[in-house]
Amino acid sequence: MSWHPVIPWPLIIVVGLLLVGFTGWRLAVESRHRVRWGLRLATSLTMVVALLGPAVNGAIARQAASDVNVFFVVDTTTSAMARDYGEGRTRLDGYREDIAKIQEEMPGARFSIITFDFAARVVMPLTTDTQALKTATDNLRAEDSQYSGGSSVTVAQDRLKKTLEGTKERQPERSRIVFYLGDGEQTSSDQPAPFDLPDLIDGGAVLGYGSAQGGQMATTNADGSTGDDVTDSAGKPGVSTIDEKRLEEIAKQLDVPYTHRTGGDIGPAMEDADPGTTVAGAGASIETYTSLVWIAALVMAALLLADLFLVTREIGRLRRVEP
Template identity: 30%
Template sequence: MLVLAAVLLVVAVFRPTLGGAPAVTRIAGALEPSIFLIVDRSAAMAPHLPAVRDDIDAVIDRYPDARFAMITFDARPALDWPLSADSWSLRPVVSAMSAYPAGAESTTNSGAASTVLRYQLISAVQQFPKAPNLVFYFGAGAPDSTVPQRAFQVPENAVAGGAVIGYGTGATPVLQPVAGQLGVPYRERTDLQSVDEAVPAAVESGQGSENAKTAVGFELYWGMAGVAALLILVELYRALRQLRRTRLDRIVVGR
């Protein structure tokens, strides 16, 4: 009986299915988008940062199950938040974000985040090859800069969507080319009632499920496991009953 129970448990491990293929379990988060937030923290952005914080919150709200990375820049870039699905902890970081002190406006580079973004995208594609990568750029276009503006060079087909959003006067001439380099649309913030207008609809990817299962047919493993458990209980009952009889026999002989 125990041998039969063992055989049933071994077969159940392979999840046999009646009338179709076995269920396929997807890794949690494999299809949710990876979102890269590029934020200009130069002095020119100081009056716009409250709006930027609200706009980033709107993006997070639109994609509650996404992974997020945040790269900020002035003359140089900084990876303020590595790619992570912990958007709950990202919100305080966004709320505390401030502009860099005035005095370096002439060296602000609208493309300073290019290299960091490129390698972040390469890493995301390797880790989550089936997930779309979205890039949202929030900037003022370095209106007081006197240095040549660096161009973004992203891996081919690595960016599936997003937007470049310009704040303040003078952003458009610099940031429209940035949008073209990233392959996303450019929008002036003053033309939008809400940043939601520039945010694509959430990707349909089974968001919110720890393990999304797709099954065709009727799975038999649970029935086999149940029968095996019943056989084991019967065998255990027999063993206990035999043990009790043996002990009673010893007591009688001892008398």
Template identity: 30%
Template sequence: MTFQPVLPWPILAVVAGALVLARVVALRQVLLSAGRRRGRAVLRWSGVTLAVLLLIAATTRPALLGNQTGQGAKAAAGANLNVFLVVDRSADEQRFAGMRDDIAALSKQYPAARYALIGFASKASLDWPLSEDVWSLRPTIATLGSQDATSSANAGAADNVLRYQLIQATQQYPGSRNVVLYFGCGAPGSRAPQGDFNLMRGSVAGGAVLGYGNGDAIDEVELHRLAAQLGVPYVHRQLSQAFQVGLPDTPDSRGDAADRTELYWLPALLAAGLLLAEIYLSVREFRRGRIARRDLAA
């Protein structure tokens, strides 16, 4: 079993400790105010406390690894890799659908990598911060839409956001490698001045600039220029071709990479059941209290 917590372990430990301490303080209040119903009150306190502990367990993202050998599980493809997806949202819907499909294929090919999503048209924004939560990223990518900004698109608009994210990733994950995958068409037909990528030397370990479209729908000269600035190759994508981009730790073609079977849903489901039971009991007590007060007033 492996764990990929949604927060760094030290932060998660502090949060868990604070929640457990809060529940201990709540127990003291329960014992002081329960009176004759102390046993029932302690039982309800135990249920809520167990739900809190189960939610903490769910945030550690436990999982089982498949494809294990006698010497232990192989490292999953993309382990300790920071993949930055720089996506041109000014492309038309057909080309944008191709970008979405390629990103989905990439996330399946490198399931253990951390991913960040930077979208841009005339300006750039961080649409998904660097995270190992690939399961939540996939529906985000599936609903990502294009923007009607062809005349004002800037193919280099993501420079500042990308540079800051690369620096932050290097500091947050020492020893990891940064990969940049640029999905775009080079802003053909744009009347806006085109920006440049000015990244720190050595901050990008690999990746590619992927071009989508044909004829007037793509500016390959601009894409080649951006690829040279990023220090990665340019690849012209055809939607009929299978998506294959060689990243620094290309997965073994024999499929030795370990598949994760996520188990976080199990403690989360149990916690939901306990909390629903507590909500039901609280609502019932509230209604009984209102009825009792109404009878006294009558």
């Protein structure tokens, strides 16, 4: 048996003293309606018990634990809106799906998201909070098309390097896994500087999205809304295509495998990613219990119904004796 208060202890004490004290006093001084005040005293006591949150103890569950820090490097340039992932879906949809699948494959790991377009930024620092990861992933947005001026596929190099160096210094015992998600399309006129991350990456993968035929893409606004499709200077629809050769070069620079993603099971892409070890039952312990508040609530309802019945009967009796 354990107690899990529904509201803070001080409030329970105040409520208990007021309700139990008043109904107990009325029961002591009342001569005609002792049964009714007895029911109300019992109701007050039951309410206090319910607020204390009685429960039956269960087993001690332990979360999975992993010795891995996972970094998602995500391309959020306008081409992420190209509709050539699966059946007319955007590449951004593919990013969201695969991040969720990877998280499921790596329970207990810590996750971080770094996005890049014309610049790179950490949109979510390392955390084991899977709900925070889901929220951050759902909120991924392509850059504002109005300010799109060309980008490099390796613009995240410096930000990623600093993040990995800091993590290695603070947590040298944890491996560092990097998943690069993008289409490999270089829109900057300059050649992309190669990723140079010696001894900072222990595994991961480059995941490519898009098709050789390419896909048209909607313009995007700062608030995440979309507009008409992108067009070139001649007014023709803009088409973005995947550059798998460049993605393979990035994979070689990071020393991780490359996989073209079109949906489906993420397992094959994870086979060579070396995602570290997950140890079931080695994480934080969680005490499980079965709440008994519902029983107290049922007792309260029965007592209140009995009190209501007595009050209703008394009102009926008074009406019958009226002249």
